[in-house]
Amino acid sequence: MLRTKSPYILRLDVSGFPVAWTSWEEAICLYVKGQVAWEAGEHAFSFRGGTSRLTGKRSSITVNSIVAVHGNSMSKRIYRQTPHLNNRELFRRDNGMCMYCGQSFPDGALTRDHIIPRSKGGKDIWTNVVAACRRCNGLKGGQTTDQARLQLLAIPFVPNPAEYLALKNRRILMDQMEFLKKQFRHDRLLNMKVSHFSVENEIDTNRLNRFIGPL
Numbered sequence: 001m002l003r004t005k006s007p008y009i010l011r012l013d014v015s016g017f018p019v020a021w022t023s024w025e026e027a028i029c030l031y032v033k034g035q036v037a038w039e040a041g042e043h044a045f046s047f048r049g050g051t052s053r054l055t056g057k058r059s060s061i062t063v064n065s066i067v068a069v070h071g072n073s074m075s076k077r078i079y080r081q082t083p084h085l086n087n088r089e090l091f092r093r094d095n096g097m098c099m100y101c102g103q104s105f106p107d108g109a110l111t112r113d114h115i116i117p118r119s120k121g122g123k124d125i126w127t128n129v130v131a132a133c134r135r136c137n138g139l140k141g142g143q144t145t146d147q148a149r150l151q152l153l154a155i156p157f158v159p160n161p162a163e164y165l166a167l168k169n170r171r172i173l174m175d176q177m178e179f180l181k182k183q184f185r186h187d188r189l190l191n192m193k194v195s196h197f198s199v200e201n202e203i204d205t206n207r208l209n210r211f212i213g214p215l
Contacts, residue, residue, distance in 0.1 A: 006023075006024050007024075007043075007045065007065065007171060007173060008021040008022065008023065008169055008171065008172075009021070009022040009023070009024065009026075009027040009063060009064070009065060009066070009067060010022075010041070010065065010066045010067070010165070010176045010179065010180075011027075011030075011067060011068075011069060012040070012066065012067065012068040012069065013068065013069065013071060013072070013073050013074045014037050014068055014069065014070055014071060014072075014073065015068075015073040016040070016068060017073060017074060017078070017161075018161060018162050018165055018179070018180060018183070019069075019074055019078065020165070021165065021168065021169050022067075024045070024047065024063060027063045027067065028047065028061055028063060030067065030069060031061060031063060032061070035069050035070050035071075036064075036067045036068070036069060036070075037068045037069060037070045038067075038068045039064035039066065039067055039068070040064070040066040040067075040068065040179060041064045041065030041066035041067075041173075041175045041176065041179075042065065042174075042175040043064070043065035043173055043175055044062050044063070044064055044065070045062065045063045045064075045065070046060055046061070046062045047060065047061050047062075047063065048060045065173050065175055065176055066175065066176060066179055078161045081161075082125075082126070082158060083126075083158070083159055083161070083164040085124065085125065085126055085129070087107070087110070087112055088107070089159070089164065089167040089168060090112060090126075090129060090130075090131060091107050091110050091131045092167045092170075092192075093126075093131075093156075093157075093159060093163075093167055093189070094130055094131035094154070094156075095188065096110070096131070097131065097153075098110070098131060098132050098133040098136050099113075099130035099131055099132060099152055099153050099154055099156075100113075100130075100132055100133075100136040100140070100150045100151070100152070100153070101133060101135070101136050102153055103133060105133050109133060109134065110131045110132065110133060110134075111131075111132050111133070111134055111137045112129050112130075112131070112132075113129065113130055113131070113132035113136070113137050113140060114128055114129055115128050115129065115130060115144070115145060115152070115156070116128055116144060117141075117142045117143065117144065119142045120142070120144065125158075126156060126157065126158040126159070127156050127157065127158060128156065129156060130152065130154075130156050136150065154188065157185075157186055159186070159189075160183065160184075160185055161183075162180045162181075162182075162183035162184060163180070163183075163184055163185070163186065163189055165180060166180045166181075166184075166189060166192055167189075167192075172192070177192065
């Protein structure tokens with residue numbers, strides 16, 4: 001069976017622009033259908049299935065950690081889109097730190113604070129929100145930072161597509177991070193944690209065949 005901590009594959013368009021995180025199932029399908037144009041990762045994951053009744057050989061396929069897929073370039077379309085705002089990526093953008101007192105907290109102890117309060121016309125957008133601990137959020141209440149005499153420790157920003165992909169994946173690999181970092185615009189994201197995985201995974205043959213048929 002597949003091990004529980006399976007890596008996500010970084011999917012690029014054919015021009016090398018990062019597009020999305022792809023599951024191992026989707027990545028295997030791309031390989032089998034001949035849609036992988038080239039590879040850019042330093043890690044290769046070997047997925048092994050069962051033994052073929054016809055050949056007596058055990059099925060296997062190797063997937064690279066970064067793959068470019070045939071098709072039109074998606075960079076212009078993606079750069080025109082604003083990444084979806086949610087607390088998980090917001091807290092990670094702000095390094096799990098309250099942007100008022102500077103202390104670090106687990107996600108469950110952080111809140112989304114609107115710099116210009118919603119009651120004063122503030123919008124729920126990346127550039128108007130920061131991570132704040134419950135105490136600081138309570139002190140600020142429906143006031144502006146000036147009214148509450150609080151000072152922001154960092155300027156909020158909208159993550160670009162590469163930064164947003166890094167924020168979304170908490171099990172990112174070193175080579176994937178290094179690839180994405182080349183397109184980062186904000187220095188405070190450069191020290192995000194990376195993960196390590198085994199390069200060989202055991203898969204239930206029936207499960208694998210549901211996606212691509214017998215190898």
